[in-house]
Amino acid sequence: MTPFAQQHTLRLAAPPAFDFVATVTGHGWLELPPYQYDAATQTLQRRQRLADGTPVRVHLRATPRQIELAVYAAAPLSAAGRAEVRQTMHRCLALDWSLTDFYALLAHHPGYDWVAAGHHGRLLVGPTVWEDLVKTLLTTNTTWGQTIAMCRRLCALGDPCEDGHTFPRPPHIAPLSAAALAAQTGMGYRADYLLALAQRIEQGDLDVEAWATLPADALYAAVRGLKGFGDYAAGTMLRLLGHFDRLPLDTVARAAYQRLSGRADVTDADLRAYYERFGAWRGLALWMDCIRSEAMQDSMQAARPAGT
DNA sequence: TTCCAGGGGTAGA
DNA sequence: TCTACCCATGGA
Numbered sequence: 001m002t003p004f005a006q007q008h009t010l011r012l013a014a015p016p017a018f019d020f021v022a023t024v025t026g027h028g029w030l031e032l033p034p035y036q037y038d039a040a041t042q043t044l045q046r047r048q049r050l051a052d053g054t055p056v057r058v059h060l061r062a063t064p065r066q067i068e069l070a071v072y073a074a075a076p077l078s079a080a081g082r083a084e085v086r087q088t089m090h091r092c093l094a095l096d097w098s099l100t101d102f103y104a105l106l107a108h109h110p111g112y113d114w115v116a117a118g119h120h121g122r123l124l125v126g127p128t129v130w131e132d133l134v135k136t137l138l139t140t141n142t143t144w145g146q147t148i149a150m151c152r153r154l155c156a157l158g159d160p161c162e163d164g165h166t167f168p169r170p171p172h173i174a175p176l177s178a179a180a181l182a183a184q185t186g187m188g189y190r191a192d193y194l195l196a197l198a199q200r201i202e203q204g205d206l207d208v209e210a211w212a213t214l215p216a217d218a219l220y221a222a223v224r225g226l227k228g229f230g231d232y233a234a235g236t237m238l239r240l241l242g243h244f245d246r247l248p249l250d251t252v253a254r255a256a257y258q259r260l261s262g263r264a265d266v267t268d269a270d271l272r273a274y275y276e277r278f279g280a281w282r283g284l285a286l287w288m289d290c291i292r293s294e295a296m297q298d299s300m301q302a303a304r305p306a307g308t
Numbered sequence: 309t310t311c312c313a314g315g316g317g318t319a320g321a
Numbered sequence: 322t323c324t325a326c327c328c329a330t331g332g333a
Binding site: 321 | 322323324325326327328330331332333
Binding site for chain 2: 027028136139140141142143144145146147189193227228229230231232233236248250251252253255290
């Protein structure tokens with residue numbers, strides 16, 4: 001496929017208290033294809049297939065009070081195509097979320113002033129529930145490095161897009177055998193779960209995109225009903241869809257709480273008891289602590305003399 | 309070789 | 322609801 005040319009420059013209005021870099025780097029999704037992030041230019045890139053089948057590459061960067069979308073494609077897009085790009089990226093940056101109440105709550109809790117000051121809390125999410133489900137599955141019981149590797153290989157199954165691929169859709173996955181899927185992606189036993197999910201969607205048995213508007217409890221139950229999605233994965237999906245009243249407890253969360261509390265013997269009950277004070281925002285407060293813990297770790301490593 | 313990672317399913321109590 | 326055991330992959 002010949003290299004795309006820039007066809008359009010679109011813009012999204014930034015909501016109040018919005019920070020592009022804090023949003024994009026808010027969790028690990030920016031490292032999972034088809035996202036690609038250039039820290040030097042603070043530009044997020046994504047390959048996407050529009051509803052009419054048109055492959056595009058979109059570059060997102062912040063300008064004062066706006067988010068600029070540079071759209072690359074083989075030919076100019078229709079008005080509907082441009083609208084779809086704007087709508088998709090609006091969702092990916094979670095621009096609908098209002099964090100006003102979250103920031104007001106944190107004002108009553110010492111040690112969290114950096115969250116509102118830095119406009120943290122908004123997360124980069126996927127354009128579809130499907131993509132977030134798949135990526136969440138790829139984070140379970142593995143290292144982050146392997147999650148990235150699995151996701152990269154999985155994307156090779158998607159639609160060709162210039163010199164890369166878009167994220168695969170259920171029709172790309174459903175016809176495969178579990179063995180072939182596992183062999184091509186290195187996702188091991190997760191292939192059975194992903195295949196079952198893709199096949200149920202393809203058969204019309206499951207409409208996961210409708211889950212985006214479900215209330216939190218119904219969404220949690222729906223995700224838990226999928227093979228391969230336990231309490232951590234369901235809590236993570238809730239967070240990606242803007243519900244924060246569950247605590248996705250994983251090794252990252254436990255390590256963060258252990259570091260910040262200075263205690264060695266921390267149980268899940270300790271975490272639940274501590275985050276109870278944040279009410280419906282507890283899941284996001286937990287994630288802010290994960291960010292803070294990681295920043296502390298990075299600064300300690302940076303301060304450590306080389307070779308130690 | 310063993311352990312473990314941004315866990316989850318299943319069986320059995 | 323809780324526990325024990327098993328599940329695949331690859332790096333340390």
